[in-house]
Amino acid sequence: MTSVVYDGTYEGWLTAIFDIYAYKLVDVVFTRDEACTGCLFGETHTVITDERKSERVLMGLRKRLSAEGLTRLHKTYLSEVDKSDEVMWHFVCHVFNSPHNVEEDYGHPAVWAVKQAAKRVKREAHRMEAFVRFKLTTDQLYYAIIEPDCDVLPLISSHFESRYADQRWLIYDAKRRYGIYYDLETVTTVAIEFQYGRATSQLIAEISDESEEFYQELWRRYFKSVTIDARKNKRLQLQHMPKRYWKHLTEKNG
Template structure:
């Protein structure tokens, strides 16, 4: 009978679930987030509590079989939030731990291949966020930006923005997942906030951003509009490099 392990959606919770698989020697098992769990009529379900000690034991134990780069790929695959990715990760881990050789490049294994493909998608989204984030200065002196990426890449963007904007207080907020990363000139911290997408509308802008910032945004939008040469416009190429789903967060696209 199949066992479904239900966890809280955190990476620590996933690793705690992997620990449970090995602790009870489970064979036919699936790991799924609480928010995606459905009641099963033909199997058993077990809610797994996040346990930092157990999660750390699993993560450290993987170092014996998987390189640092390989572990990083597992984490990125987890951030994809693709339904069922936990099972592919579990198969990857089991295969790696049971093999006498490094299996990270064994793409004949469908789960390893799936992880590799997923990581490429996550990396692409991460780099797009590096390029497409647009900051605006709030009335309390914080440079603020919103995103809503296909994958949960915000943890991967922290280092890039910390290095690039080291002399500014900034906050990047994920509207889809309702959390952000905040830089206080020393450290990057994860913050939980409730911010409406209405913050991006021109109507609400005066309630959050400085007058100078609003004027600058309009100036930049007008410059972008007037500097384009209509006869040389290639929308197909433009959309290829800047997909339409990102346009609503680009200053130059909102004027």
């Protein structure tokens, strides 16, 4: 068994695929740097991310998959489902070993798993686009904190860039400790490290604009005023807005 260690990026994983074929590695397992423990019995192959190698793998996949098929593969990486690296590897093996397009071959477990993972990511991205709630800081930066099940920031950035093009904003993924920042011109990826104990409600109050709480209270009152008790459907509400999102929703924190 060979443990293939890469840096955890999509480009790193594509480079790993190139290396597996180039070095004829067999019986491989994927390990990301931060979780690397190595194989107790077996060899370790360390991958150095290489843009040229990853692009060559992508070129090969483009010849055998549709744009939707490639998108599903990338979304599987973003899904962070258990053993997604291996699922993607088995999918790619099936793609390269078949003379025809296999992305609709749902009888193959890897093809089905990729489809389901991509569906999960698409649903999560759609929910984030709907449920993100911005707050305003004293320096006029709109910020939102999210904790999605999947790594969807790369998928939702264009939505918020086009919708909020006239204001600076930051969407921070607290689960993965990075965010996307829009400076009125471009969207960039940023890393933010909070000191222990500083990310408190008191800190948020200190950096928030003095009128922010007023507008949040208005929104909470509006939400309550348009709610018709006789038509409440808790089960349907939870289906469309799972409870794990509530702590970041203004209308649910009043």
